[in-house]
Amino acid sequence: MTSQNISMSVINRLPRYYRFLNYLKLSGVTRISSRELSEKMGLTASQIRHDLNCFGGFGQQGYGYIVSELRDEIGKILGVDKQAKMILVGAGNMGQAVVTHLDFESRGFMITGIFDNSEDKIGKIINGIPVLDWQTVEEFCKEHTPEAAMICIPTSACKSVAEKLIGLGVNCFWNFSHYDIALHYPGTIVENVHLGDNLLTLSYRFRNNS
Amino acid sequence: MTSQNISMSVINRLPRYYRFLNYLKLSGVTRISSRELSEKMGLTASQIRHDLNCFGGFGQQGYGYIVSELRDEIGKILGVDKQAKMILVGAGNMGQAVVTHLDFESRGFMITGIFDNSEDKIGKIINGIPVLDWQTVEEFCKEHTPEAAMICIPTSACKSVAEKLIGLGVNCFWNFSHYDIALHYPGTIVENVHLGDNLLTLSYRFRNNS
DNA sequence: TAGATTGTTAATCGATTAACAATC
DNA sequence: TAGATTGTTAATCGATTAACAATC
Numbered sequence: 001m002t003s004q005n006i007s008m009s010v011i012n013r014l015p016r017y018y019r020f021l022n023y024l025k026l027s028g029v030t031r032i033s034s035r036e037l038s039e040k041m042g043l044t045a046s047q048i049r050h051d052l053n054c055f056g057g058f059g060q061q062g063y064g065y066i067v068s069e070l071r072d073e074i075g076k077i078l079g080v081d082k083q084a085k086m087i088l089v090g091a092g093n094m095g096q097a098v099v100t101h102l103d104f105e106s107r108g109f110m111i112t113g114i115f116d117n118s119e120d121k122i123g124k125i126i127n128g129i130p131v132l133d134w135q136t137v138e139e140f141c142k143e144h145t146p147e148a149a150m151i152c153i154p155t156s157a158c159k160s161v162a163e164k165l166i167g168l169g170v171n172c173f174w175n176f177s178h179y180d181i182a183l184h185y186p187g188t189i190v191e192n193v194h195l196g197d198n199l200l201t202l203s204y205r206f207r208n209n210s
Numbered sequence: 211m212t213s214q215n216i217s218m219s220v221i222n223r224l225p226r227y228y229r230f231l232n233y234l235k236l237s238g239v240t241r242i243s244s245r246e247l248s249e250k251m252g253l254t255a256s257q258i259r260h261d262l263n264c265f266g267g268f269g270q271q272g273y274g275y276i277v278s279e280l281r282d283e284i285g286k287i288l289g290v291d292k293q294a295k296m297i298l299v300g301a302g303n304m305g306q307a308v309v310t311h312l313d314f315e316s317r318g319f320m321i322t323g324i325f326d327n328s329e330d331k332i333g334k335i336i337n338g339i340p341v342l343d344w345q346t347v348e349e350f351c352k353e354h355t356p357e358a359a360m361i362c363i364p365t366s367a368c369k370s371v372a373e374k375l376i377g378l379g380v381n382c383f384w385n386f387s388h389y390d391i392a393l394h395y396p397g398t399i400v401e402n403v404h405l406g407d408n409l410l411t412l413s414y415r416f417r418n419n420s
Numbered sequence: 421t422a423g424a425t426t427g428t429t430a431a432t433c434g435a436t437t438a439a440c441a442a443t444c
Numbered sequence: 445t446a447g448a449t450t451g452t453t454a455a456t457c458g459a460t461t462a463a464c465a466a467t468c
Binding site for chain 4: 244255263270272274
């Protein structure tokens with residue numbers, strides 16, 4: 001395993017490499033050089049080679065990279081061949097939409113349970129999975145041992161939910177709330193999706209577009 | 211206007227500053243030093259002072275920053291006091307959920323039109339706004355002159371949609387598809403929301419958590 | 421073999437942190 | 445005034461780019 005000391009800058013580029021290579025493969029491209037890929041992706045060839053070599057030498061000198069091979073290697077690095085059990089906490093608009101819209105199975109996760117505390121939602125079926133009462137999460141975790149959680153609840157509720165889940169062995173979070181889990185629980189792995197922040201950034205750029 | 215040459219690293223932190231200051235204000239905190247704020251946010255005091263001074267001296271030496279004043283200043287920088295007209299293209303799960311879930315008005319934008327090309331969706335009312343036929347977008351834009359668009363359609367449809375909108379004077383995009391608008395149309399302002407990429411990054415970090 | 425392109429090291433560039441003089 | 449904390453410059457650190465030897 002050559003996975004030590006890889007910077008977040010590099011890691012954050014991997015999914016995009018994976019997407020482009022996937023697209024190239026589907027388009028029937030079998031071979032590509034770092035220069036050609038750099039033109040398609042708007043990066044430098046140097047950066048691509050540098051990034052890839054964090055994980056090993058996937059190319060052939062004088063030839064380039066075999067698209068399907070490189071795609072598979074990056075897929076393996078990202079963990080697309082595995083599926084960690086993930087629960088969704090909060091079955092509101094956003095939670096429902098993301099779970100319905102996105103293919104989790106091809107991205108390393110599998111939704112195995114959905115929880116909410118509202119009478120309206122409990123019992124509802126989302127994407128084939130029934131919404132359970134948040135009160136029963138402890139029981140569920142002890143039986144099914146989920147490893148990750150997608151958090152789609154109001155920020156005010158997140159502290160107690162995170163605390164509870166961490167106590168039940170969940171330490172990987174896909175966090176859509178504004179509560180800063182990573183800051184309060186240093187051992188956890190957290191990716192934040194802050195749509196509001198993203199929209200504000202767009203606003204700034206729109207207003208200051210000189 | 212002191213908005214020249216601000217790096218994206220700084221810009222991307224602004225919404226988070228704004229959120230924390232807002233929270234502090236609501237909590238009744240009137241005054242804060244860069245050191246106190248740095249502890250609450252998990253940054254260095256030096257970085258906070260450095261970031262803020264890109265836009266002007268908002269503090270008082272020996273005293274710190276007045277919370278509500280700083281909040282308002284950053285809000286103004288982000289453009290929360292203005293509302294650019296934005297249309298939503300694609301009224302599927304994600305588009306509906308985000309428009310319903312998020313308060314656009316307090317983040318510099320206002321949804322003034324929703325478009326789709328599916329019979330099921332056209333005529334439906336989302337958040338008080340009727341879904342219009344995508345075929346009528348040209349007419350709509352000429353009358354209402356939207357300045358921005360939220361793109362929630364399949365990647366395959368994005369190229370033609372982006373082209374059309376750019377032709378109609380829209381050059382600011384909140385892009386949920388995987389089509390790379392910024393790469394293909396260099397003059398545009400684009401913020402991408404790539405949920406799938408984000409989930410893959412989480413998968414990587416989960417698998418390589420040593 | 422000659423040409424092409426990688427893998428890898430060195431140079432550059434940019435972002436973060438440290439230090440401290442200015443000043444409230 | 446003395447103490448505190450900013451604004452700002454200098455030092456450090458990390459990420460990107462350039463260069464080129466290795467090699468297919």
